[in-house]
Amino acid sequence: MALRSVEDTLHYLLACAQKRGTEVRGLAQSLGAVLAEDIFAQSNVPPADNSAMDGYALRESDLRAGEPMLVSQRIPAGVVGQSLEPGTAARIFTGAFIPDGADTVIAQEDCEQGDGVVIVNIAPERGQHIRPCGQDIAAGQLLLTAGHRLTSADLGLLASLGVSQVSVSASIKVALMSTGDELREPGEVLAPGQIYNSNRPMLASMIRSLGCDVIDLGIVADDPDATRLALVNARDSADLVISSGGVSVGEEDHVKAQVEALGELQLWKLAIKPGKPLAYGRLGDVPFFGLPGNPVSGFVTFCLLVRPYILAMLGVSEKSPPKWPASANFDWPKAGSRQEYLRARVTPGATGLQVDIHPQQSSGALTSVSWCNALAVIPVGATLRSGDLLEVIFLRDLN
Template sequence: MTTPHDCGSITDRRPTLSKHEAIDFLLSRVQPIADAETIPTETGLWRVLAAPVRSDIDVPGWDNSAMDGYAIRHADLAEGSGRLRIAQRIPAGTTGTPLEPGTAARIFTGAPVPEGADTVVIQEICKREGETIFIPLDAKAGANIRRAGEDIRAGAEVIAAGTRLAPQHLGLAASIGVAELRVHRRLRVAILASGDELTMPGEPLGPGQIYNSNRYTLKGLLQGLGCEILDLGIVADTLEATTAALADAAREADLIVASGGVSVGEEDHLKPAVEHLGSLDLWNIPIRPGKPVAFGRVGETPFFGGPGNPVSLFVTFCLFARPLILRMQGITGDLTPRTVRLRAGFDWPKPDKRTELHRARLETGEDGELELAVYPSRSSAVLSSVAWADGLIEIAPGQLIQAGDRVDFIPFANLFQ
């Protein structure tokens, strides 16, 4: 894992792609995995639907009361007294009898509205005396009834294929009686780190060695996206070892993700190894932090290579590898990370010529409004800045910011699932 090439002169020979061009390129080069499986609905959290969910029933299945109150025939109020005899009681889960003229049914939320009733009057505005109820004459006709099928009609598509299933989707599927879901199988992602300078936590550090933090960052990000992970560990800095590791990964994985070694230094062997086994594109994307970024294929298996620098790897994974993975999982629609506009609680007087993705966190301003504070160092070598932050501020090339300006913020919550 070598990092000095993050800013070397060789970048001038690389094709330059904007952030959006790079994302579009990646998404155009992959397809969703074809394999699918059927799983119990209760185990479907964050899985991706391979087939739409359709309803066999109307929801609600019958006209039912939206409130606790009294079901009446609105025409019975025309006599002017509003005095009705309470003829029946209908709790939820039971069915009443047809409502006779001049009577009311005591009804509870969710209970079927009896035949003949066309209005439910909430209990708070009624007056009861024994088995008699007095209904206000200005009660609105048709009020407080949820009509059969007003939520979902039988035959309707309820959840589209390509949806990543959140808790509310599971509840929705259950509400129409769906016990099993057809989903894409989990994406298998092989990860490897390149560098003789790396060692694992728990082992003593030798001269010139550093701990392999990228392994833990990548595994956490991939677990958050619901991937199966094939961990190839630390690959020795030789062309032979790198080529063998990549060949093994291509046989088992749907995608290979590597950190470090995709530049062109003498000890950067990923580039020639990938090119030997397939093809590789290496780009200069004018963002800070975040280069080099590579995409290619090892045989037929897609390959994503990010920087060895821990913060640069984190940023490039979130910006580029995440949309790539989501598309391969079968997720449809716009996969560009979503931003929100929030108030800056800082000045940015010295902008860069590149787009900057700077670490920021949410704080409460003196007026009680949310605002953003930025990490004091721009260094991309400070991994603690990512742990400190709640997200990334996207700052356009040359953009000056004064405290109080609105800026684009990408919350980590929008990147980890």
């Protein structure tokens, strides 16, 4: 039976993802949240012409070279000045509104001040050093669209408009479980045959980076009854269930069988390396992902398939990471039957992006994941020689 391609799998998963409802949050709780509606500016920013410099506001036509001008008022930021008297200047500070009658600001370093008068030492251009009303944002302007994930800069932008809360996609509760009698948590003493559970903190942090809440079910024993109970608890408490391990074909891999007993398995085994035994299905109405137990396989399949699925649930417009062309600094002489994702490091070169790969590409080598900043994509049946172009997926925003 032919294995399903990565592209076909992703298309299928995105079609299956059911979009979440909405909730209202304050700005302080909205970093990384996904907008559920378009945001239009309700006012101009800045709301009035204001000074871009500390200096003097005046009417340019009143200037006479070398002649002193009376300083008629002082306007700090936050104070609205009076209409400018003809032939006078106003001492003004950065951000203060320009008084009626003034059309130019002279920087203080271009002036001489003393005894209530100012002498301008330059020939200014009318309108200089004035930030006009609406220069940054015009009332009615579309600023952010539904499906956009809010960044720190976005929160600052919204605050500049006086927005205190936004309608966003409701957060997702993700139940995370690890399977394997050999697993122990960091800090515990290892007995012979045991290893530390690296998947749990890695996957939990990747889930949280998407704004989701993690329900940590810990380590589940390699036992069908324990696996079934953990899956039932996960189904009943979460919007999405993710397990690591237990979906391969070994006698101690119980997750696949118990998912089929409790619901249905819709995908299993992909034409991807690493990550072939990835599984997807449903536990009743709750979607389920079974990630491979090997940590690199879990990392890669989460980045390429689970992350876009979660983003689709949240209503994000752009779900799949972009691919960029780069020049290979390595040979890849053996064509594979599955699409491969090599842990790679991309750097700028004289003729474009250059890509090197980690010397250890084993699915258990987390050093390659820690080292890399990208995945190099090797299509099915492809070989490469140094200097050939290939596609890379940057990871800086994915983990």
